[in-house]
Amino acid sequence: MRSAADDIDIGKFFAWAARPRETPARSEELHRIVRRYLDEPDFASAVDHVFSGAGLDLRVDGRDGIVVTARHHSLLRLTAGDIIKRAQPSHRSVIGAVLLAVARTAYPEPGMVDDPDRVAVFTTQSVVDMLDRTAQRLADESGSDSDVDDDLVEGWRRWLDLPQARPNARRRSAGDRPGAVNRICKLLVESGYLNARGDTDGGTWTARPAFRHAVAALAEDSDLYALVNDLPEPIGLDPADPA
Structure with missing residues (x-):
């Protein structure tokens, strides 16, 4: 069952996704939530569902961090x-x-x-x-x-x-x-x-x-x-x- 701490970290995922120049090597907090995503399947699934609802596709990597691309129908897409x-x-x-x-x-x-x-x-x-x-x-x-x-x-x-x-x-x-x-x-x-x-x-x-x-x-x-x-x-x- 998803906890309040999970919801907070999902919110942090959105915040870090909006800062594409940042990498896990430069931020302990970004490194922490990236590791959560990579190591905890339930947490990763919850993050994926939230981003998918916004029309966003996620690619999460221990070196590159969070890379987000918007689908063609997403209101957040900038073309x-x-x-x-x-x-x-x-x-x-x-x-x-x-x-x-x-x-x-x-x-x-x-x-x-x-x-x-x-x-x-x-x-x-x-x-x-x-x-x-x-x-x-x-x-x-x-x-x-x-x-x-x-x-x-x-x-x-x-x-x-x-x-x-x-x-x-x-x-x-x-x-x-x-x-x-x-x-x-x-x-x-x-x-x-x-x-x-x-x-x-x-x-x-x-x-x-x-x-x-x-x-x-x-x-x-x-x-x-x-x-x-x-x-x-x-x-x-x-x-x-x-x-």
């Missing part, structure tokens, strides 16, 4: 579309393209999304290079006799409209292509999906477990899932192409 709606119309396609390119750069092969031991490391410049190649190729392939969707081409042209980074600039610009990528990456850092690792190539980032699960779970059974996992086919980009 890329929610982020894009806050932006100006002219910026929305750029935000969507950057989010997709970050996911594709972090996980260039489909199997990597399912590998919990892989540390996904990428740079701002690698994301910029992918976006440059993709947008330019679509622009080159578009035309009156092309079967490339005009709306798709126009969306990617928004990326090409952004200025390139100035060589040897002393200050970084928030309005150029690397600046656009860095803004999205910093948002993902604040949300607990990425870690900022350094300044190499405009910025170096590592994907946290929450990002890997988000790429797999939030895009599951959708067109976005196909784009993330099979990006070369839909947009004509060969990951083996030279930068």
